Amino acid sequence: RRDQWCLRDEYCNPGPIQYSGQVAASSPPLCVRAVQERRRDLVAQIASLLSKIQDNASLCNSDAVLQTVQIQLDSSLRCLQALSAEIAGNTSASSSTDESLLKDL
Numbered sequence: 671r672r673d674q675w676c677l678r679d680e681y682c683n684p685g686p687i688q689y690s691g692q693v694a695a696s697s698p699p700l701c702v703r704a705v706q707e708r709r710r711d712l713v714a715q716i717a718s719l720l721s722k723i724q725d726n727a728s729l730c731n732s733d734a735v736l737q738t739v740q741i742q743l744d745s746s747l748r749c750l751q752a753l754s755a756e757i758a759g760n761t762s763a764s765s766s767t768d769e770s771l772l773k774d775l
Contacts, residue, residue: 723739723743729738
């Protein structure tokens with residue numbers, strides 16, 4: 671076999687890393703899986719916080735407190751939408767860009 675390698679190239683390029691599509695869905699690279707798991711964890715944490723807020727809000731008897739919380743949540747939603755739109759508009763955005771945008775909040 672080594673003799674054949676001296677005469678011609680036996681290497682077969684498997685192609686670029688697949689980050690989407692059927693190949694990626696079956697076995698994404700470890701770095702992609704780590705990012706996906708981190709995002710799932712963050713979404714789960716946000717869902718947990720929202721559930722706690724809802725539970726506490728139902729016990730609150732102050733309209734002023736509830737209105738303050740509602741304003742803060744509305745502001746958080748607008749920030750999330752704006753940042754998501756900004757990142758989606760920048761196709762070269764990386765995870766470091768994501769983190770730098772969030773640090774500015």
